[in-house]
Amino acid sequence: MNAIAPLAAQLKARFRSGSGRAVLWSFAAAVAARLGHLVLAVLLARQLGPTSYGTFTFATGIAMLAGQMSSLGWPILMNRLMPGLLKDRNWSRLKGLRNAGDAVVIISSLVVAAFLYGLGTALSELENGFKLAALLTVPLALTLLRRQQLAAMGRAAIGLMFDQGFGAIVLVIIILLWGAVTVEAAIVQYACATGIGIVITTILFRRGLPRELASVRPSYELRVWAAMALPMIIGQSAKLLMHKIDILMLAPLSDLHEVGLYGAAFRVTYLLSFPQVVLMSVFTPLFSQAFTNRNIKGVRRILKWSLLFACVTTVPAAAAILLVPELVMGGVFGPEFREAAPTLAVLTVAQLAGTIAIPYSAVLMMGGRERAFGAWNFGALGANILLCFLLIPAYGALGAAYATLVSALFLMIGQILLSRPLLSLPRQA
Template sequence: MADQARELSALLSSAAIVMVGGIMGSAAKLAERIVIGRLLSPDAYGEVSVGLALLTVSVTIALAGCTQGVSRFIPRYDSTSDKRGVWVSGLLVAIPLSVAFGTAMFLFAETLADRLFETGEAVTFVRLLAVSLPFVAGFRIAVAGIRGHENTVYRTVVRDVLDPGLRIGLIAALLLAGFGIAAAGVAYLLASVIALVVAHVLLGRLMPLVGDVRTHVPELVRFSAPLVVSTVVSILLTRTDTLMLGYFRSSYEVGMYDAAYPIAGGLLVVLSAFGFLYLPIASRLDAEGDREAVDDIYATTTKWVYVVTFPAFLLFVVFPEDVIGLFFGPEYADAATVLPVLAAGFFFSAAAGRDRETLSALGATSWIAVGNVAALALNVLINLIVIPRYGFLGAGFASVTSLISLHLVICTVLAVQYGITPFSPAANRTYLSLPAVLLPVAYVLAPAISISVLTIGPFLVVAGLTSLCVVAVAGGLEANDAVVVDVLEDTVGVSLPFVRRWLPNGESDEAISDASSPN
């Protein structure tokens, strides 16, 4: 139990660091969209959104699932030559594929521009994104190598701060200088080159990049092959709506949808924070035969992702008009209709926890592919039916439906085949009590509350503390939650005696105390 609590403490401590970086990274990505949205018209913003969706899909295909493979295999080897070989193997797969896809994207830029865009500048924009594709792929492999070494600080610096920060500065400067949508293409190209170099410099501090290499391409490909489908389909689940809106409807509607989408996507920040070290730790525990520890860590982190994410979900559902106006301005007021819908889908994704990474750690990647393919098929089918008639609101409905179906498949496999679930009597009380108590209260108080730059922070803080109190009173706390409360208090610098008073005493308390104390 002490080892299990120690792993949970390490994971949560890492999550606290990554969460700060994740918030910065998500804020930077949102700021990037806000800069583009406010300096361009909604139609032009929609054009940029379609182009970035193309880049995201292309990079994901080119990576061929190798990012998860690199992160999984590096911690399983002891020798530097093997660890270096895993990184090199990832590059050997991803770089040729990214060059091939980038070349195709460059050559067919005019065709893509005719089908998906409405401006002549789109050809230049698409070609700039095509040239940046290999640099983005190399950067992602380097970050996967850093993740495999379980280093949260370097990942936070390069992925959540440097890369989006460079893009924001370049996009703002170029747009203010009079560039059109091509400004985003130039910014992505330059930022990806710089981020690629810096990421490898940081990776070089974790292991020498020059020396003997024992490659593991066959192993990496065998593990990653099912993930090629699942990761590509996973990205398509998030980008198909944008691409199909661009095909069937106007760029204006794409702009409305992609104003609400990144805001709702912010609900995954907490989930992403837990995910950085989750895969390496879960993989190592499974390799040691300690599946019970995997179950416990998955259940505990899932419950707390739900708790910490709930205040933002409450904000997006109850105050969508205020939120859209605050970030994008009155020109994007129509986006408020789809924000609560998208928020529901992303919150459900967050509430499912790291279900896909858990299956990856167990080696059951084929089930991830099955779940993703089924969800994508459902997403495309519903989009074909609802987008022509209902536009971006229909796209939001399709997105939510497909996300729910995906996680239902993955969580069912975890429960039936491996006995791993996020449910327990205390957890169930947590999942039910928060929406049952806080949603009605928020709707009653909504007419008296206005969300602005000055009030959004206090609202989230008050909602967060209230959420903790509701969970405590409802009996949603368990003995292992002492580790979570320790890390939460250390992170925010605030004592939570009321919450501690409701922690049940159990045999694991001593183990948790030992795990939290210095050696």
């Protein structure tokens, strides 16, 4: 009990604070967003069937990756610089950063969208998927920018909701009210809903900025800002590709039917990890504080409770899925998706491994081993790509699932081993 009391007191204080309430709102926003995406996946899969739903999954997956990569790290830069500029009341630099962020993201995402459209023209088999992805790239890039800007102002829950859930929820309402939809209409409506969300978040962001910005001239430091932003997106590139490489490789190495089966199965398992992802926004600062104080016992105690929470929130649901994967796929998405039951089972185990790895990721990042963490991520990405080349042509969606499982286990084991030196008590203790 004596070991539990300090952590319990820290968590209680954290949840009672303004940051704790913000985390609770972020948790609620994440729940709504993921449920919205799951309901959308069910409706579209039942209406479109595996092949057309595969086109939707491929297009949205490419667009999300393109939107994040084309932002060139500027959304993360906003989260890093804006709080300091607001605190220092440096209005001219803040205005310049705001203007430059909008210009860079719009121009770069337009260039990437044009490239995707041209790629669709060149690749006839995937033409529809790439052209639909081009339509979504700019809205998704701007949505990510607004999310990080709102987070930098202490309004993370609003940004999270509009970044992940708003477009899906609006599209769900449209389908429920007007019935059948084609994949092209679904993408157009999704893009329009995302555009409405951008308008709303832009208004909220602008109104939340200090009034003094209206009367000052912007100050620009484009070279400095670009030099800071680019390494951020490079550092995240392995993680971004890891989440989407299966979809990227399934379509050209197999077909869109397999993409639809894989996308539906993955959407179910996507729900397993979100409690841990959200709660780590509370535990990660605690890890940082414990490392700063060289309190290794505290780090180990926080890790223990993080892992316990991961098991409590994930293992029962995963066990239920593993018992009846055919019932889940057929009952939720329709009889055409029953063949994806083995894929669902493999992805469920992969998600379990990923959930266990999340606390160790925080330990590595807060403990100063982010370079080793990044290198291991790139190694896992390389293994994933190699396995996709080997397994997808023969096994389709199931092959992609096995590639994901192996890379997830590789990441989990590697992060556990890399964390061991940080968790070792000093000899004098």
